[in-house]
Amino acid sequence: MKIRAIKLHYGLRYTLSMKSEKTSQYENTPIKERSPEYIKILGELEHVIWATEEEQRQYIEKRIMDLSKNAKKGEISPVGHSMHEGFLGPDMKVRRNMIVDPFVMDDPRLYMDLFGILKMFKEAPGWEKKTLREIMPNAVQWALSQYFGNSVAGNNTEMQNRAFYLDHTTLGSQVISIQELAGKGFAVCAEKGAAAQNLLAFVGLESTLVASTECRIPAEANEEAHYFILLHTLRGDMIYDPTNPQMTLDKNERLISYSPAMYPVTQDQAQRLVSGESITVEHRNEKIIDDNQKIQITSHRVYTGSKK
Secondary structure (H helix, E strand, C coil): CCCCEEEECCCHHHCCCCCCEEEEHHHCCCCCCCCCCHHHHHHHHHCCCCHHHHHHHHHHHHHHHHHHCCCCCEEEECCCEEEEEEECCEEECCCCCCCCCCCEECCHHHHHHHHHHHHHHHHHCCCHHHCCHHHHHHHHHHHHHHCHHHHHHCCCCHHHHHHHCCCCCCCCCEEEEEHHHHCCCCCCCHHHHHHHHHHHHHCCEEEEEEEEEEEEEECCCEEEEEEEEEECCCEEEEEEEEEEEEEEEECCCCEEEEEEEEEEHHHHHHHHHHHHEEEEEEEEEEEEEEHHEEEEEEEEEEEEEECC
């Protein structure tokens, strides 16, 4: 469940001031652009993001209530039930691994953060004329950073995350509220994958959360457990990795901008993932060197589906 360690970033508002045309590696394919549910929710959000906090809380409460009506109960983990479609309700436990207590997605502040990020994008130069549909992929990614307090891994992220769960290892598997990880700065793929899954469901998108045991990020790394998302769109499916975004780094390897890591997959590849097979994708980062020139850094990642 490791995520690439780099030096601390300059902050969300700084990265937002970077080139506004930087979206995702799947930027030319709108996400679920004709989905009735997505269009309906986008229309509601156009008004809600400018509403009072109390009105926003009421909207969130109703939306969560509606989504929870059909939410499944149970548990998801890399070695148990390892795929989940739709909203993770308060009765769906998520395990980082089988020796620690599970957590549940029970904090409405996650969606308040999304509202704040959407509003920030709409007020930012170069973004104000973009539609919420165009903004949404970046807003979801940034809402994760805002809520958990880290956009990518730092040098001690994995160690801090493990230390947290060592204090949550009980015989009876007591449930952890996701609120306990909010703002701590050490969320990894289990927490970010679950939160991203709920943000996507909240705005009306369809996706499947995959808890894998054999991903390799980058491809030359050892196999390890990893949570990622298979996002379903009218133009096809794509892999979305909320934990490992596309990055722009300066010459000192500091993060100055990031965007969602999304990779289109064919129908056959999507079915292979569902069947537990592996898919190799090309990942691209950018690095700014002397004279503000950008060079592209290409690598490969291997995502493996559910081993049923």
